[in-house]
Amino acid sequence: MSALQQYALLFGMVVGAVGFVLSVYGIARSLGKTRQEPGKDVPATSGKLSRDPVWARYHVRYYGYALLFLAFDMEMAYMYPWAVVYREVGLKALLDMGVFLGILYLGLLYGWSQGAFRRQR
Amino acid sequence: MISGARQAEPTWFHRVVARAMARRLGAFVVPGPDVARAYGLDVEAAGLQTVDTPRHAGVLLLVGELPEGLREAAAVAYAQMPRPRAVFAVGAGNLAPLPDPDVSVALSQESLVAGVEELRRSLAEGAFAPETEDFEAEVVLEEKEGEEGMDHGHMHHGSGEEEAESDGEENESDQEEDQEEESGEKEIGEDQLENFMSMIEMTEGMPASGDGLIMEWVPAPYGPLFPGLPGGLSLTFTLDGDTVAETEVEPGIEGHFPAALLRGPVESIAERAAKLDPLTPLAYRLLARRAVEEASGVGISDEEALSRIGALERERAASHMGWAASFGYLIGDGWLSQRAARLQLALLRASNIEELERIRNETENFVRKALRTPLLGSKLGGIGALDDPGAEVMSGPVARAAGSEKDARSEDPSYRKLSFSPIVRHGNDALTRFQLRLEESVQSLDLVLKAGIITDTVSLANNISSGTGTATVETPRGSATLNVTLEDGEVTAVELDAPSTRNVRLVEAVTVGKEVADALVGVGSLDLSPWEISR
């Protein structure tokens, strides 16, 4: 299979999954409609009817991690090609990546020392 | 046909689906699984599966008599269940505004099991019906414009549907209005127009979080029917992200039996007192008896005293196990939750001392394992800590986990005869409370075995006339004090001081500023009974 065919197959799976879901919904729909009743479309909040919308600027407390995460996630993009040729290149590859990871790890330690690794109050 | 049938002309396919539904019944328990267990009901063993939200339930299971506030909450939950839905009442009386139950049985495990069978039959036959009616209780109807009620949040949203739809704009314009009110002198000049929609503009005048960021706060109801809290306990957290910024506690359960109803003929005061709290009926019955005896100066025999210790301590052990089951569920430890629930039911059902001895050993075994649960320390340590350990409001296990020796049992001579001394721990956090309650349950069972009697049978003395009496009983949640005034065989005045009424004041301290899971663990560790919180 060529790469294009492989991706076409994967795309076919996506379409197939959507089709499967739609047909399940279709079967469910054949059993009857959802009756619109008072209170039913309000999100369930333990017996209290809370009609207020909750969409808001949400305060995440892990943004310290999230920033470091970006750095590490980018770094990983370089790791995969390196990993594949590692045995071929040998010691040099280990040292190269060692230096790179070492610097990155210093960044992690720095973030740690600056309190990135805690819940922000 | 069932009350919440789904509208459809039944075909063979509908019948197949209905039969599958009848085999798998997900039940949302009102007031909560903890109350069901305290009544001695094993819902899972009866073939129902308890679910966390009415959205995933097919059956609304109502347990025991429900006060008005809980019936209304149950009606909301019922309205939010997807059809086909059924109402299954176990020992429930008046259910309005809920529809009439599809199956209604007495409060016992046998009738629960029989009821489930009946429910299966009526669901298999009547899950779909050609004609159905809307459920339109007062509580679920749309509020009229301008009415007070739901709008207690910080976001100043209207509660009508149109407003909910266009919530974005509504929100901003509201905040701008707020802000103009607050900074009246400020001119709205050109530079402000330039900053239109800027973060600084939008957030001015709003409360800031600990890290200085200003975000929107959202009110989140936790209770009265929240699966992780005691059934009936109603809190509203104002969430700043996933952190509790403010806590509001609704006092007690609306419409629940108030202490004033203890007034009346003195012969039946114990039976009335048992209704005060379905979680610990015995402790309250005992309390009422003791108060009346104090008032009339009647003494009790040694045997009677022992039988009371036996009954009370058994209830304490069962109550602590019930708490451990709920707490285990809250912290997501399935093993802990299920084992504790089994032990609680076994304790409530035990009929003789030999059986109880066996359960005692099982309990000890369970407690040993539970205390060694991996990661328990990191989950509970330091959570729910209270700054002021000597706070006089605390009593019961919460106080004893904070190093206090406060225990009404220490003053009781018949307890002293059994060489009782309270277990005390220092730590004042959820972990210590957990350890303390588990250890206490074993201690209580040892006391029962020493007393040698597990049920108190002797009825109230009948030569009672007039007087005033005060009695204190150490209930599983702390010391409860009852003061009664008797006149000619009638109780004319009562005054009750229940532990949860005091401990509920600690809720704010253990929730505000905490992540929502930690806040819930803090509340859970207090073991509040919403039933005894006076309104």
Next chain:
Amino acid sequence: MTTAMIILVLLAGAYAVAVLEGWATNGRFQPAGPVLDAVAMLGRESVVTRSSDRIFFEVGPVLLLISALLAAAVLPLAPGLIITDLATGALFVNAALAYVMVALLMAGWGPDGVYAMVGGWRFLGQLVGYSMLIVMPLTAVAMRAESLFTTRIVESQGAMWNVIFQPMGFILFFLAALAVCFLPPFDLPTAPGELAGGVMAEYTGARLAIMRLARAVLVVTLAVTVTVFYMGGWLGPVLPPWAWTLGKSLLVAAAMLFVGRFIPRIREEHLLQWFWKFGIPLALLNILYVGIVLLVVDS
């Protein structure tokens, strides 16, 4: 043909996972439970909440299913029994699983309900925690195999399974796999006792059925991933290769489902802290360790 067969196997696996999960949570073994549940869910109304973000609400469950299926598409059950043997297989698994977070965030935001929303954002934080522990151990696996082809990764374990060759990587990856599937003790987005169902709370009827199916498929996918990357995939004596993959995967799935039964839910704070303060340094050490061992072996 292969595709259809593998998808059927996956569905059968998902069924087994549903039975196992019921067993793990209720302590009851009910082989017919999931099929009855599924039929019953089809018959229930599927409610859409008022003022919901309809697109997010609808896409959430479907995307969860798709991301699990796509990740499974590059995993071999036996030599030749694979949907697409991509040259970037190991990377693709990681990429497809990233959408689990997107799906849950959508499902959390969609219904405009407070429990769901907290659940959705919680899972984003969870991803920030576990994500590196998916990627880094996989790198170490790829180093040994000199390839990202998942089939080569299995073949590279002929002499010794990776679970023995790099146990540290296995442990880290297994924990991360639990977190991806939001299984206890990492069930923060659904947390029954804390959020009353969380991201799943507002799904009813057929939509709930799809959501649960997607989650079960996800567990199977992760179990197969662990098997392929660490347990030698189809390698084993006597039995046919596919039987080995299935058997090992089922064992891994059972371990994933039962481990959380005896541990309280991890606090979000600790989840992030432990994954970053201990997990990532250990994962880097694992890469170093594997690197050195490979150099020694090669020379």
